[in-house]
Amino acid sequence: MLGYGARRAATGLAVVAGVVTLTFVLLRLAPGDPVEYWLGPAATPAQLAAARHALGFDRPLAVQYLAWLGRFLRGDWGQSLATGRPVAAVLWDAVPATATLVGLSLAASYALGVAVAAVQAAGGRRLDTCLSVATVTLSALPGYWLGLMLVAVFAYEARWLPAFGTAALDADTLSAWGRLADRLRHLALPLATLTLIGVGGAARFARGAMLDVRRQPFVRTAHAKGLPPRVVARRHVARNALVPVVTLLGLSLPALFSGAVFVEAVFAWPGVGRLLVEAVRARDYPVVTAAAAVSALLVVAGNLLAEFGLVALDPRLRDRPAP
Amino acid sequence: MSGIRRDPRARFGLAVLAAAAVVAAAAPAVSSGRPAAQRDVAATRFLPPLATDVYGAFHPLGTDRFGRDVWTRLVYGARVSLAVGTLAVLLGSAVGVAVGAAAGYGPGAVRLLLLALTDFALAVPRVVLVLVLAALWRPGTALVVLVLGLTGWMSVARLVHAEVRALAARPFVEAAVALGLSRGRVLVRHLLPHALTPVIAAAALGVGNAILLETGLSFLGLGVQPPTASWGNMIASGRDTLVNAPWVAAAPGAALVLVVVACTLLGDAIHDALARGA
Numbered sequence: 001m002l003g004y005g006a007r008r009a010a011t012g013l014a015v016v017a018g019v020v021t022l023t024f025v026l027l028r029l030a031p032g033d034p035v036e037y038w039l040g041p042a043a044t045p046a047q048l049a050a051a052r053h054a055l056g057f058d059r060p061l062a063v064q065y066l067a068w069l070g071r072f073l074r075g076d077w078g079q080s081l082a083t084g085r086p087v088a089a090v091l092w093d094a095v096p097a098t099a100t101l102v103g104l105s106l107a108a109s110y111a112l113g114v115a116v117a118a119v120q121a122a123g124g125r126r127l128d129t130c131l132s133v134a135t136v137t138l139s140a141l142p143g144y145w146l147g148l149m150l151v152a153v154f155a156y157e158a159r160w161l162p163a164f165g166t167a168a169l170d171a172d173t174l175s176a177w178g179r180l181a182d183r184l185r186h187l188a189l190p191l192a193t194l195t196l197i198g199v200g201g202a203a204r205f206a207r208g209a210m211l212d213v214r215r216q217p218f219v220r221t222a223h224a225k226g227l228p229p230r231v232v233a234r235r236h237v238a239r240n241a242l243v244p245v246v247t248l249l250g251l252s253l254p255a256l257f258s259g260a261v262f263v264e265a266v267f268a269w270p271g272v273g274r275l276l277v278e279a280v281r282a283r284d285y286p287v288v289t290a291a292a293a294v295s296a297l298l299v300v301a302g303n304l305l306a307e308f309g310l311v312a313l314d315p316r317l318r319d320r321p322a323p
Numbered sequence: 324m325s326g327i328r329r330d331p332r333a334r335f336g337l338a339v340l341a342a343a344a345v346v347a348a349a350a351p352a353v354s355s356g357r358p359a360a361q362r363d364v365a366a367t368r369f370l371p372p373l374a375t376d377v378y379g380a381f382h383p384l385g386t387d388r389f390g391r392d393v394w395t396r397l398v399y400g401a402r403v404s405l406a407v408g409t410l411a412v413l414l415g416s417a418v419g420v421a422v423g424a425a426a427g428y429g430p431g432a433v434r435l436l437l438l439a440l441t442d443f444a445l446a447v448p449r450v451v452l453v454l455v456l457a458a459l460w461r462p463g464t465a466l467v468v469l470v471l472g473l474t475g476w477m478s479v480a481r482l483v484h485a486e487v488r489a490l491a492a493r494p495f496v497e498a499a500v501a502l503g504l505s506r507g508r509v510l511v512r513h514l515l516p517h518a519l520t521p522v523i524a525a526a527a528l529g530v531g532n533a534i535l536l537e538t539g540l541s542f543l544g545l546g547v548q549p550p551t552a553s554w555g556n557m558i559a560s561g562r563d564t565l566v567n568a569p570w571v572a573a574a575p576g577a578a579l580v581l582v583v584v585a586c587t588l589l590g591d592a593i594h595d596a597l598a599r600g601a
Binding site: 266291 | 443446447448449450451452454455456458459460531535538539542543544545558561562565566569572573576579580583584587588
């Protein structure tokens with residue numbers, strides 16, 4: 001198990017290193033001079049040259065990359081070109097917001113999705129069709145649009161929930177319980193948006209997995225030896241159907257993170273996704289590279305966790321590559 | 324494949340996609356023909372759906388903040404969104420088939436290298452790559468097609484690789500090799516035609532995804548640029564007027580969901596028909 005874990009972790013780190021390198025190279029290859037962009041049209045050639053030299057842009061790409069990589073690995077991520085704050089601090093502030101949003105919606109959408117799939121697999125044909133229509137529609141919803149529509153209904157029409165941000169302006173004046181309630185009210189719409197989109201995909205996949213398992217001979221055997229249907233459903237069908245579902249749980253992290261990028265943009269949620277979008281717009285190279293690295297790390301870590309979960313469910317998978 | 328004609332999902336998907344394609348192609352005929360037309364902005368803006376403006380023009384889906392007809396922009400936006408989605412998937416499928424075929428039928432070293440590359444590309448968060456690419460080069464329609472195509476080939480490559488590897492061991496391929504055909508000819512004439520069927524199902528699903536991402540990019544201002552209408556930048560412009568004119572953002576989003584659902588159902592139906600036939 002240890003050797004297996006070390007091997008998978010090494011592959012994951014290679015992916016992160018690849019993403020970082022790719023981002024770095026793409027940023028330097030992009031047309032247009034970022035220094036001109038940062039200094040504005042009034043900058044003199046001497047100022048431009050000085051800024052380029054200070055940032056190391058006048059050195060060969062390979063030298064820049066190695067120097068940057070050395071600093072990056074030592075934890076010196078440089079300073080944001082847009083705000084002047086240390087990049088590590090900027091990111092560190094953003095990670096909890098994204099982790100909360102993505103983690104909670106992942107848990108909620110899979111719990112709901114598996115429940116819906118179980119109802120579909122056990123219920124009648126008509127119920128199955130109705131729920132299938134619902135889940136296909138949910139998985140087709142663009143997150144930013146669903147977010148806007150929920151805001152239109154719950155924030156502007158009904159005035160029940162706040163439309164954006166993580167806390168009210170007067171949050172500091174509230175009691176501890178009041179602050180918690182305020183946080184939850186702000187979390188409600190972004191979380192609902194991400195979860196609703198996730199439920200569709202999770203339920204569609206879990207339903208397919210359950211139907212596949214139900215057709216297996218060992219399920220017929222379990223029924224034939226007189227086990228109560230509930231026991232067969234739980235011990236024989238559910239456990240085996242969970243294997244592909246857990247795989248998808250890990251694989252859906254990139255998709256969920258993508259969804260989070262748009263949802264964070266809509267709800268002004270101060271997470272990694274919004275940070276990335278803003279940094280990309282402002283050509284804030286150090287922040288873009290670091291945000292790309294952190295999002296790759298989050299995704300890879302999620303995939304690894306899902307793989308270890310799988311091996312725990314089905315130890316035979318240890319010697320095989322993940323499906 | 325014969326069962327697919329009786330599959331209600333395939334029928335619905337095809338009907339919606341055909342209707343969308345016809346409306347998009349006939350955009351000048353089914354709308355006012357001028358998606359960017361503005362007249363007296365103060366008198367014609369924010370008209371609700373089914374309203375008639377002071378010039379007697381009927382607006383089935385209302386008008387936006389510049390008094391532009393939402394229905395006209397919707398059908399012209401369909402042209403952009405459908406074309407971008409289709410072209411991106413064609414590009415992605417072409418790259419995927421090439422990589423998958425080379426990995427499945429090439430020498431062992433090539434296979435290992437290409438499979439490692441595919442796994443790497445699958446693990447990269449697509450949105451991060453797309454954002455970086457779209458933001459650094461000048462945003463535009465061609466760039467969106469390129470970016471979506473070059474980040475969407477991996478699942479096709481995996482499918483084709485698996486198919487080619489499985490087919491290569493079949494007797495008819497051995498027979499072709501025994502006849503003395505070159506490897507290239509065996510691959511193109513005997514292996515790929517059989518390996519392409521699952522690609523069709525993946526492509527139908529892929530079009531839906533590509534359209535979703537295109538609108539997402541345009542929503543963030545990194546995709547198709549105004550005043551060219553695309554469903555994404557229509558939703559973005561409707562965002563600012565969500566309180567007083569929710570229909571501006573609602574209409575393109577509903578059209579988008581309908582088209583993506585159609586793509587998903589069609590892809591599912593093709594997939595199931597192939598699984599039954601195999």
